[in-house]
Amino acid sequence: MFLSGTAAAEALRLSIPPEQTSNPIPGNMPLSLEDAVAMALENNRGLRAERLRPAIQGTFEAQEQARFDPVAFADLEVTRDRSVRQFQEIQVQETFRSERERAEAGLRQTLPTGTELTLSLRSDRAESSRTSEQFTGRAGLSLTQALLRGGRIASNLVRLRQAGLDVTASEYELRGFIETLVADVESAYWEVVLAAEEIAILEDALRVSERQLEETRGRIRAGDRPETEAIGARAEVALRRQGLIDARSALARSQDRLSRLIRTPGSDWDRGLNATSPAAPGTYELEPVAVYVALGRDYRSDLNETRLRLQRDDLEIVQTRNGMLPQLDFFLTLGGSGFADSFGASVRADEGDGYDLSAGLRFELPLGNRAAEAGFSRARLTRAQTREVLHNLEQLAIQDIRGAWFDADQSRAQVQAREETLALQEELLRVAEIRFRVGAGTGLEVAQAQRDLLESQLSLLAAKIRYRQARTDLLRQSGTLLLHRGIETPGQEPVPF
Incomplete structure (x- = not known):
């Protein structure tokens, strides 16, 4: 133990006879x-x-x-753009502005099985001088599973x-x-x-x-x-x-x-x-x-x-033998998105929704693997x-x-x-x-x-x-x-x- x-x-605490x-x-x-x-x-x-x-x-x-405890994360990003375009032929000047805000929060955890899970909720707000305010909400799940290096519980523990x-x-x-x-x-x-x-x-x-x-x-x-x-x-x-x-x-x-x-x-x-x-x-x-x-x-x-x-x-x-294996990871990302003119409506997908799915393999092996x-x-x-x-x-x-x-x-x-x-x-x-x-x-x-x-x-x-x-x-x-x-x-x- x-x-x-x-x-x-x-x-x-030492146990001493009475x-x-x-x-x-x-x-x-x-x-x-x-x-x-x-x-x-x-x-x-x-x-x-x-x-x-x-x-x-x-x-x-x-x-x-x-190392195997869940981690909460949050990101907030705000972007402001302003540009001026001059039309020489008609002597007209146009000012273009845009605003973008992005907020994301979620949980991330690494498991002894070599699995990394990420559950997140993201909201995007976009507005410009040419378009009205638009909100996009997305809930996603990402999974990355090590298949060779880091894929065994014994080596990860x-x-x-x-x-x-x-x-x-x-x-x-x-x-x-x-x-x-x-x-x-x-x-x-x-x-x-x-x-x-x-x-x-x-x-x-x-x-x-x-x-x-x-x-x-x-x-x-x-x-x-x-x-x-x-x-x-x-x-x-x-x-x-x-x-x-x-x-x-x-x-x-x-x-x-x-x-x-x-x-x-x-x-x-x-x-x-x-x-x-x-x-x-x-x-x-x-x-x-x-x-x-x-x-x-x-x-x-x-x-x-x-x-x-x-x-x-x-x-x-056990640890170093695992390190000699190539890096081969399987990744999967699944998400659902909603669009609307407000945050609450975007979560309900009042004006439209969509889904995204991506999967693949990632391979890496140092040449010679001498280290x-x-x-x-x-x-x-x-x-x-x-x-x-x-x-x-x-x-x-x-x-x-x-x-x-x-x-x-x-x-x-x-x-x-x-x-x-x-x-x-x-x-x-x-x-x-x-x-x-x-x-x-x-x-x-x-x-x-x-x-x-x-x-x-x-x-x-x-x-x-x-x-x-x-x-x-x-x-x-x-x-x-x-x-x-x-x-x-x-x-x-x-x-x-």
Whole structure:
């Protein structure tokens, strides 16, 4: 179905699940992932601009439809003549004058069948110094039918159908933009989650380091440990504070990036956004890579858009093949006339009537017809080129999908491996603390175990976030991200090929 004008604009309204529809979130308030996506779909200026593209394309389709609209026309012509004739023999001068007025109105329409119809009503008034006023009325019908070039409905509707395909292609382009925007929002959101949870882990590690430092100082005062052990404990506290500074800076940057994506210009970007969704996904399962490849062939916006461009090229071949035919038109004109001394009487033909009929054929063919043949060859070559582009895009899409699947699978495996590593590091820290308390170990060993545990915690957190981002990218590469998020947009139906 082709959309134009208002219909195309109505189709641009995005369907967002109720749970993703929310009011603007004030700064420093909890923000879920669904809220962030909904705000981006409502506020992002780039998306607002992209939404206008199908509506703009719809105006071109409306222009093509207007070629077959009826056209009203009217002509009015007034002529005044005056001439003087001199007769030398008899020394007489004669002045001759004449007046003619012509008015015509009617309707003209071109049909997709290659037919041009004209229905007109004409009135002529003539008066001169030698004749009295005379009116002539005529009603006529003219028909011109293309028999060869321009005589097929399919070729005459090519431009209209191409304009409709352009509208549909722009909808797929819009869908691709929305999918990229949603993926960017989700990636930025998880960066905020990562930075916030890193801060929480580092703050807890700082408290543990400070408690360890106080315990070490107590043992030093009791003479149980040498004073040099306090240096290592103080170094650990300094490292945790240094890590906190970096983590808070990373949080500010990630919040700013997320704000740019979801807030309207002019809002207070300095006020932070606190992400609330948990970092750990509910499941770490992936479908086989072949499933995502098959989905990508059907749902990727760039592939569907290119398939529409190929259909457009097929229509161009129909158009240019029609242009190679000779011009052969049949024309027919039929009219009825009435004569009288007034306009009304001339319509009734009070003083006489008449009929006219003419028909014939009109033929035209450029010698060599090189322009039409060149256009046809160009259309065929363009279609072949688009077909090759489509095959290349399919190969690149499969490569991107497989690469995204490998990344997601690697992240999934890393989460499982790092969960095991974290459990072992916790056990090592427990052993080091026991050894320290009974005097068999040193504070440096405890600090090292705490550092290793902290790195494992941060590494596991990063792996969980990377898995979420990798899975989002996998869904985007397969063209199904919006389907999984329950967001309905134009251009979500696969284009047959």
